[in-house]
Amino acid sequence: MxxxxxxxxxxxxxxxxxxxxxxxxxxxxxxxxxxxxxxxxxxxxxxxxxxxxxxxxxxxxxxxxxxxxxxxxxxxxTGHAHPVLIDEISSFIGNGTIYGFETEYSVKLSRILIDRFSMDMVRFSNTGGEATELATRLARAYTGRKYILKFEGHYHGSRDTLMVGLKPIPARAGHPKTPRSVPASWGVPEDIYRTVLVAQWNDEESVEEVFRRYGDEIAGVILEPIAMNMGFIPPKRGFLEFLRRITNEYGSVLIFDEVKTSGKFYGGAEEYFGIKPDIKVISKAIGGGFPFSAVLGKRDIMELVGPNKVAHGGTFNSNPLSVYATYVTLTRILxxxxxxxxxxxxxxxxxxxxxxxxxxxxxxxxxxxxxxxxxxxxxxxxxxxxxxxxxxxxxxxxxxxxxxxxxxxxxxxxxxxxxxxxxxxxxxxxxxxxxxxxxxxxxxxxxxxxxxxxxxxxxxxx
Ligand SMILES: Cc1ncc(COP(=O)(O)O)c(C=O)c1O
Missing domain, CATH: 3.90.1150.10 (Aspartate Aminotransferase, domain 1)
Known part of the structure; x- marks a missing residue:
């Protein structure tokens, strides 16, 4: 056969x-x-x-x-229909679903996230893609620079800003050490996908080459600490340390996209690998099945959010159901x-x-x-x-x-x-x-x- x-x-x-x-x-x-x-x-x-x-x-x-x-x-x-969540959410929903105001759980959950993922400040959104977009906007605002460096095969949501070098056909993607910025969707303007540089995961030379060429213009480097959208590919020993060093050297913001890893390890990737980024994006499992994401970051970066500075808004941001579900998930289940x-x-x-x-x-x-x-x-x-x-x-x-x-x-x-x-x-x-x-x-x-x-x-x- x-x-x-x-x-x-x-x-x-x-x-x-x-x-x-x-x-x-x-x-x-x-x-x-x-x-x-x-x-x-x-x-x-x-x-x-x-x-x-x-x-x-x-x-x-x-x-x-x-x-x-x-x-x-x-x-x-949490697994499906976790009894604690079902019980808690069933009674919580009787108080309404969305207010357009913050609640006491915004405060409680912020404290828990800051403590568990050890960062200074936090902003809530709903999906991973929204949050990675805010993270890159913050990196650009903080550095005044244009480029974001990402890794081939890493996924950060299906928004224009990072739909580059996702699963390119190698024949179109250039030399493995100097991958091209191949758009991962029709309809993404060239002016946008050209702002995303691509390097090879687990390849220090590839990253060094991009920094040699664009170093002073790279606002931030974004990565999945374990690449989980091209199988499951952990960083080689020393690779995250190397990324921490090179971003420090060039003054670029290091962003961990922990949409997946934040729910795979109790304290996320920082606890597992011992490397501290400047910004973390967390989502998926921490919400217990409800749409919740957050950007956590160092104070001087996060304080750029505000009127006439970095915009961040959303009708469903910090909606009481997602916030409460995340609170219950992190305190009682995970x-x-x-x-x-x-x-x-x-x-x-x-x-x-x-x-x-x-x-x-x-x-x-x-x-x-x-x-x-x-x-x-x-x-x-x-x-x-x-x-x-x-x-x-x-x-x-x-x-x-x-x-x-x-x-x-x-x-x-x-x-x-x-x-x-x-x-x-x-x-x-x-x-x-x-x-x-x-x-x-x-x-x-x-x-x-x-x-x-x-x-x-x-x-x-x-
Ligand atoms: C690492 C990573 N970042 C971002 C996203 C995008 O999240 P969302 O689908 O909630 O926009 C995903 C989704 O799978 C992901 O795996």
Whole structure:
């Protein structure tokens, strides 16, 4: 059996189980371009449509139950419908949903965020993209400079200001050491995407080259402390320290986009790596499933926000529901203790998957830290250090087969996209982790029986 046959079989199983999703998708696609409201949510031949979720489980419209390790793209370290949150929010919502005024929880939550993520001041928004946009605006206002430096493959939201060098085709993206500023969307004006310089993740020379050429004009460097939109790619040892040094040397603002990492480690990336940026952007899991984001920063930078200075507004900013949900999540659910239990479970999954894959001689890169990790089936044995490695080594056919078969067997092992990762929530149990691992064993056996080894031989010659 060739790879196309395996893919067709796997797709057939998926379609047989998910007829209502197919129907809804076809109908939605009549009204909504691409049939989804976020481009990153698509899957072939169509994405699942869900109806309810609780704890570690989610159910689709056909009634299939899944153990969910996607957790809304990392937005739910609490797990689904956490009883504490449901209870608290149900009574809170009776007082109204939005006031257009601050509440006492604006004060309480500010204190908690400043303390937990150790920064001087904070501003609330709703989504990651809004917050990264404020962060870069602040960096430009603070330095009076034009350019933002980002890394190829890092994602900071789908706004014009940072939709550059996202997942470029290498042939269009220039030399790996001096990547071009490739716009990641139609409709982004050249004047805007040219203000974003791109360097290679984990490559000091690449960063030095950009600083050599533009150093005095670089307002800020923005990065995901662990790159989690091109798989799961941690910084090499010393790389964050290097970025701290070079930004200090050139007077540029160092921005950690912690939209994902703020909910993967109790104190976010600073606590895990021991490096302090000038600005942090936090979001996703800290909101317990409600839209909440915040920009935290050093006082002299943050105090630039104000009338006739740096603008920052939003009708839904600091809305009482999101603020209260975040307050409850951080004080009662994402505690240090419970997060470290979830981290241990994540590590257990990572180790077990690594063992299964290497026992079966399936080339793969398995990596984990905090509440997250990922398994990436590769063309040959390789570690992934940047976006070019991801393109070169990750076997997208193998990823499709793995993810789709796992889903058909009732486990969403990581988000259903080849470049995403898993999130272990505080509601996941050992039984859930075992189910993932047992199902993965089964899928890998099946793949081997259907000639998957042969497929790899072909790919290895690539
Ligand atoms: C690291 C990172 N930054 C920013 C964003 C954008 O967040 P949002 O989708 O809430 O705008 C995301 C979303 O996945 C992200 O992963």
């Amino acid at each position: 060739g790879v196309i046959d395996i893919i067709n079989n796997v797709k057939g199983d998926y379609v047989n189980k998910t007829r209502k999703s197919e129907q809804l998708y076809n109908e939605l696609a009549k009204y909504t371009p691409y049939g989804v409201h976020s481009n990153w949510r698509i899957w072939d031949p169509y994405p699942l449509f869900m109806s309810r979720a609780k704890g570690s489980r989610i159910w689709d419209v056909d009634g299939n139950e899944y153990v969910d390790f996607c957790m809304a793209f990392g937005a739910l370290a 505690t240090r203790d419970d997060m470290s239990k979830a981290s241990a479970l994540s590590e257990e999954i990572g180790k077990a998957l690594n063992d299964i894959l290497s026992d079966n001689k399936i080339p793969a890169y398995v990596v984990y830290a905090g509440l997250s990790g990922g398994a990436y089936l590769t063309r040959s044995k390789a570690e992934l250090h940047n976006w070019r490695d991801f393109v070169k080594y990750v076997n997208l056919d193998a990823m499709y087969i793995y993810l789709t078969s796992m889903v058909s067997k009732g486990v969403i092992p990581q988000c259903i996209a080849p470049d995403e990762q898993w999130t272990v929530s505080v509601q996941h149990t050992k039984e859930d982790a075992d189910k993932l691992v047992e199902t993965a064993k089964h899928v890998i056996d099946l793949l081997k029986q259907s000639g998957y080894g042969e497929v790899f031989k072909i790919e290895e010659a690539f």
